Amino acid sequence: MFTFGYHVKRALVGVRSRPWAQVLTLGSVALAMVLVGSVLLIAQNLSRLTDDWGSGATVAVDLAEAVPPADVARIRQALKETPGVRRVTWVSPAQAKSRLLRGLGPDARLVAEVDESFLPASFEVVLGGDRSTVLAAQRRMTRMAKVVPGVESVRTVETWFHRLGRLVTGIRMAGLGLGLLVLFACGYIIMSTVRLRFVDRRQELQIMRLMGATERFIRTPFLMEGALLGLVGAALATGMLYGLFLLLGSRIHSLFGTSVSVSKLGFLPLSQVAYGLGVGALCGLLGSWFATRSGADA
Amino acid sequence: MIRLFGVSKGYPSRGPVLRRLDLHVARGEYLIICGASGAGKTTLMRIVTAAERPDAGQVMVAGRNLAKLKRSAIPYLRRNIGVIFQDFKLLGGSTVTENVALPLRICGIHGRTLRDRVEEVLELVGLEDKPFARCEELSGGEQQRVALARALASEPVILLADEPTGNLDPEATAQVLGLLDLARDRGLTVVLATHDPQVIGAGQADRVLEMTEGKLETRALRSGVWLERPEEPDTRGEREMSLIL
Ligand SMILES: Nc1ncnc2c1ncn2[C@@H]1O[C@H](COP(=O)(O)OP(=O)(O)O)[C@@H](O)[C@H]1O
Ligand SMILES: [Mg+2]
Numbered sequence: 334m335f336t337f338g339y340h341v342k343r344a345l346v347g348v349r350s351r352p353w354a355q356v357l358t359l360g361s362v363a364l365a366m367v368l369v370g371s372v373l374l375i376a377q378n379l380s381r382l383t384d385d386w387g388s389g390a391t392v393a394v395d396l397a398e399a400v401p402p403a404d405v406a407r408i409r410q411a412l413k414e415t416p417g418v419r420r421v422t423w424v425s426p427a428q429a430k431s432r433l434l435r436g437l438g439p440d441a442r443l444v445a446e447v448d449e450s451f452l453p454a455s456f457e458v459v460l461g462g463d464r465s466t467v468l469a470a471q472r473r474m475t476r477m478a479k480v481v482p483g484v485e486s487v488r489t490v491e492t493w494f495h496r497l498g499r500l501v502t503g504i505r506m507a508g509l510g511l512g513l514l515v516l517f518a519c520g521y522i523i524m525s526t527v528r529l530r531f532v533d534r535r536q537e538l539q540i541m542r543l544m545g546a547t548e549r550f551i552r553t554p555f556l557m558e559g560a561l562l563g564l565v566g567a568a569l570a571t572g573m574l575y576g577l578f579l580l581l582g583s584r585i586h587s588l589f590g591t592s593v594s595v596s597k598l599g600f601l602p603l604s605q606v607a608y609g610l611g612v613g614a615l616c617g618l619l620g621s622w623f624a625t626r627s628g629a630d631a
Numbered sequence: 632m633i634r635l636f637g638v639s640k641g642y643p644s645r646g647p648v649l650r651r652l653d654l655h656v657a658r659g660e661y662l663i664i665c666g667a668s669g670a671g672k673t674t675l676m677r678i679v680t681a682a683e684r685p686d687a688g689q690v691m692v693a694g695r696n697l698a699k700l701k702r703s704a705i706p707y708l709r710r711n712i713g714v715i716f717q718d719f720k721l722l723g724g725s726t727v728t729e730n731v732a733l734p735l736r737i738c739g740i741h742g743r744t745l746r747d748r749v750e751e752v753l754e755l756v757g758l759e760d761k762p763f764a765r766c767e768e769l770s771g772g773e774q775q776r777v778a779l780a781r782a783l784a785s786e787p788v789i790l791l792a793d794e795p796t797g798n799l800d801p802e803a804t805a806q807v808l809g810l811l812d813l814a815r816d817r818g819l820t821v822v823l824a825t826h827d828p829q830v831i832g833a834g835q836a837d838r839v840l841e842m843t844e845g846k847l848e849t850r851a852l853r854s855g856v857w858l859e860r861p862e863e864p865d866t867r868g869e870r871e872m873s874l875i876l
Contacts, residue, residue, distance in 0.1 A: 339736055540720050543680065544734045544781075545710035547703070 336550075343554035344561065347530050355562070358526040362566030363573060365515040366613065370574040370601065372508035378598050380501045383464060390467055392474050393424075393488040394456040400483035405454075408483055412458055417470035419461040426452045453485060464498070516616050519563065523620035527559045531625050552625045556618055563617020567610045575600060632658045632789060632820040633679055638688030639845075640674055648674050650845030651688065656822060658788075661815040664824045665831050665850070666842030672824035675842070676791050679822075680712055681705045693788055710738060712789045713782030713819075717797035719774045721766040727753065727777050728762045734785040752780040756810060772803025779810055783819075790814050792823045796830055808833050 348355055394412065396405065412421045424432075429452040458474065460467045471489045478487045531538075538551050582598050601609075633656040641647040648671040656662050664672050677683040678690060681697050690697040693711045700708060713734075721730050731749045735741075740748065753759045756776040766774055775795055782790060792811060796804040812835045815821045825831065831839055831851075839851040 336736060336739060336741065339741075536720075537722055540722065541733065541737065542706070543682070543709060543714055543720075544737055544785075545706040545708075545712075546737045547706045550737060 340553045340557060344557040347534075347554060347558045348561065350533070351530065354526050354529060358522055358562055359566050359569060361522050362519045362562065362613070362617075363569035365518055366567055366570030366609065367573050367577070369508055369512040369515050370570055370609065371577065372504060372511060373605070374574060374578060374601055376501050376504035376508060377601060379497075379504065381599055383497055383501075390460045390471075390489075392458040392460065392471060394458060394474060394477070395453045395485045395488070396455055397483050397485040398453070400454075404483040408477075408481060409456060411477070411481065412456055412474070415470050415473055417460050417462045417466040418458055420459040422457045422459075424455045424457050426454055429453070429455065468498070512612075516612065519566065519613070520616045520620040520623075523559050523562050523566075523617045524624045526562065527555050527621040528624035530558075531555055552622075555625045556621050559617040559619075559621020559624070560614045561617065563620070564610055564614040566617070567613025570613075571606055571609065632656050632660070632693060633822070634689075634691040635675075635678070636689045638678065638685045638690060640671075640678060640683065640685050647845055649678075649685070652846050654840075654847055656820055658820055659815070659818055660838065661811070661821040661836045662823070663831055663836040663839045664822065664842055664847065665826060665828075665839060666824075668826050670826075670842040671845060672826075672842055673793055676714070676793050676822070676824060679789075679791065680714065681708055706737075710734070710785060711787050712791060713785075713787040714791045714793070715775065715778045715782050715795045717794040719766075719771075719778045719798075721774060721777060721781075723767070724765070726763050726765055727758060727769070727780075730766060730777055731781045731784050734781060738785050740785075748784060752784050755783065755813070756780045757806075770803070771799050772806055775799060775803065775807050776810065779807065779814075783814065787819070789820045789822070792821065794825055794827075795823070796825065796827060801829075804830065805833065 394408070396408070400408075409421055409423070412418060433452070460470050462470075475487050475489060477484045479485075538546075541551055578598075578600050585598065633654065635652055635654040637651045637653060638649055639647060639651055640649040652675070654675075664675065666672055674683065678685055678697075679692055681692075681700060684697075692708060695704075695708055697708070722733065728749055731752060732745055735745050735748055749762070750759065753762060756779055758773065758776055758780065761769070761773070766777060769777065775798075779795075790811070795807050795811075799807065808830065811821055811823060815835070821836075823830070823836065837852070838849065840847040841850045
């Protein structure tokens, strides 16, 4: 449209008047969005950091008593072929007893007399790969208990893994819920700001109506202004979040120790940033749409 | 061009303002409506521009029945009507050009066409040398001429002037009245509302009506020719015929 440039000019004039209202609006919108962004960023990095925490996880596959050697060989083969399995080690009852004794330390006397045959033979399986692979491997092995002939029970650290997974999902959900809330808040803030100016310029708009301006013509610059506020607010939030990310990233060792590798940290993916900007603009558009509904200036 | 049939309008706080008023303004006619302040002249103008709905009666403007007009169609009706006011109603903080360009922008006109047309109407009202002056810096007479240029910019067929000279000195008043004559000469239908007897005497109106008690009575068929009694109905009909022909 040829009047587009004219509307943009009008919208920019609008942005320039009452500069403090603009700054306040942008500030609150940006802060609210930083809040949501940081929750999502934490979930994201928690997930990334713990991705390889699955490697080195072990699963103990306890065998039943007196399993024929052929079955033992078959079980070993099945375990080895499971994706995510790095190493399968045979643990004889004697080895199991010595491990147990070592583990108990001073209390070892209590079990010193126990006969080796009371302890089951087992396979110690070392897993590797990312979390989902490890989880899948664990699930498969757990299902082997009592089903595969010769496998008595399977002991895993599954609970720990699941809890972490649930934590990440939970944080993501909280972030999205918070995001919805913040969206409403931002929409409301922008609505109030745009409404303020809509009322400020009531007389001018009334003159335009007298000259035959359609409501669309009258509202367009305000809608642009609202969308712009939302977009710039989201962009500011992205910038602030990135600054925060760099700051914390450089201090991550002093905060969490060297167990956290900086190279694993990452900012929100570009698609999510673009999504955030779009959502910000949309939220501003909706806010200003409500601020300039017909009759809103009466 | 403008027809009102039995139009009544009142306000809760004031009671009836217009009482079963009839009016016919022919195409190209220059009509003066006079009457004391508070008689209802502005109310009548607002009804014609669909800014106000009558309580009863029917209104036809430029071939449209306003009662049947959708809200969304009102802007398009208004593009046929230029309006000027006692207080000019210029955009504060804007230049002469920005004000005059506004109705053209509203109609979607842009670029060279817009600039040419703005120049043209500014020349018409004698302000071609001040296109970038801020409106606040102009004299009252100049401001009213800017308003008039703005009202004429998009080539309306009707020009409504509500007490346009109320804030002006005699010299500026004469200028504005001269421009209204010019508008009529160019084929516009002009309706001028005023309570100033000097304006009534100075203008070149075809007809002068007085608003009293919510109705209109003919006072003159030419400015300065006063009727002692309200006109005979057939005289008025003849007058309208001659204007249409
Ligand atoms: N919006 C309104 N609400 C209430 N009363 C009004 C309104 N507009 C006009 N009036 C009243 O209607 C009467 C006619 O007003 P108006 O048409 O402005 O008269 P004029 O233009 O002839 O001076 C006045 O008494 C005025 O107070
Ligand atoms: Mg008035």
